[in-house]
């Protein structure tokens with residue numbers, strides 16, 4: 068028996084799976100939802116909703132409490148952690164955690180008699196962690212770009228232009244606004260490397276998959292870029308952990324997990340990665356050829372890349388592929404929260420949202436369109452102050468459901484040309500991927516069949532597969548066991564739909580351009596900022 072543990076610290080929850088890699092089975096699957104299980108933090112969707120000027124932060128103490136709660140609950144229902152041979156994980160990308168000097172000593176001294184939260188409550192030099200939804204660092208992005216020679220230079224070095232949610236601009240903002248807090252910071256971790264450090268009992272490396280989402284890593288060299296680091300904040304080089312390949316082992320699991328949760332002292336820990344890079348592995352898409360759409364709090368479209376290629380408009384990104392090489396990623400902030408907003412507006416359940424609404428509305432919605440930007444959008448970078456409709460009619464539920472879905476996926480199609488890939492199939496993952504109606508709209512817009520996998524939860528599964536791979540398991544073999552498409556669940560495009568959507572895409576992009584030309588961020592990030 069060979070058991071590996073994978074965790075995923077996402078925006079709204081912390082989840083865990085245990086895979087039996089010899090048998091090809093999932094033997095445990097558990098989750099803690101931050102809003103529902105830890106209501107005392109008053110962060111119902113996993114982050115503080117009172118942020119001003121685009122600030123979106125989460126409470127890192129909530130993540131610590133979630134980890135003890137999750138492992139404790141798993142033990143209560145009979146999970147035996149002593150059989151786990153390796154643990155790794157996946158984290159929401161870009162979010163950063165700021166720790167005082169002496170963090171390593173605190174980790175080394177953790178007692179199993181007290182909780183992680185109680186023992187580390189005083190370890191943070193910044194009380195909150197900015198997360199990927201934060202859009203408050205436009206000034207810092209411009210400053211970093213100016214210092215190194217412009218947006219195109221940042222993009223050539225790091226794989227992305229300077230982006231508001233990326234870690235470097237977030238660090239710069241902290242450095243400018245709280246110099247004392249910054250000076251007291253000994254190490255800055257990503258969500259992924261913070262969790263990995265807890266398990267290893269020491270500060271561990273940031274992997275190439277997640278490190279590329281910081282505007283600090285030189286993509287070609289796989290290490291910190293001196294110019295970007297210097298342009299971001301004084302003395303930053305000394306506060307960053309190492310960068311390392313995604314299969315790096317970090318030593319045995321910390322004593323805390325052995326004594327408190329019953330792990331074997333021989334259990335290996337492996338660096339964590341970002342949720343999208345882990346999902347690439349979990350979807351069996353580590354080799355170029357498969358295009359994945361993930362429907363989560365954010366919707367993302369990603370694929371392994373034969374060679375790095377950057378988005379000429381500046382919205383897409385290149386990250387490290389945990390299996391080696393590169394992956395492309397495009398992120399849309401208005402994913403599940405936008406779908407939920409429409410569902411709530413008309414008090415629908417998911418079945419009414421999906422089947423009835425789509426059955427009652429025609430493909431193309433009779434020309435009625437929506438820019439589903441409830442939150443400031445990332446792709447394209449616009450703040451429309453809420454959703455925008457093509458006319459001010461009294462909207463029926465079914466028209467609105469179709470409008471939000473068509474708006475999301477036409478926007479996705481319109482911003483993915485630069486990838487230069489013509490997928491034969493799209494592989495769908497994430498919470499909403501089981502919804503056949505949503506899958507049908509995607510199949511119709513992209514004009515190709517959509518597949519879902521047998522085993523859901525690709526970020527968590529991918530994290531566990533990475534743990535096994537780091538211990539020597541063959542990735543292809545793991546994919547054949549855990550990344551199989553579910554038979555009988557393929558959704559094919561409907562006759563004539565693709566042609567209709569090719570036409571709709573043109574008018575959607577014109578509508579988008581008309582609306583966004585009036586917003587301050589509606590320009591391509593590769594152009595000079597206004």
Ligand code: XUL
Nearest residue numbers: 159160199342365367398
């Ligand atoms: C990717 C991104 C999001 C987060 C969500 O660039 O910002 O997909 O990783 O967890």
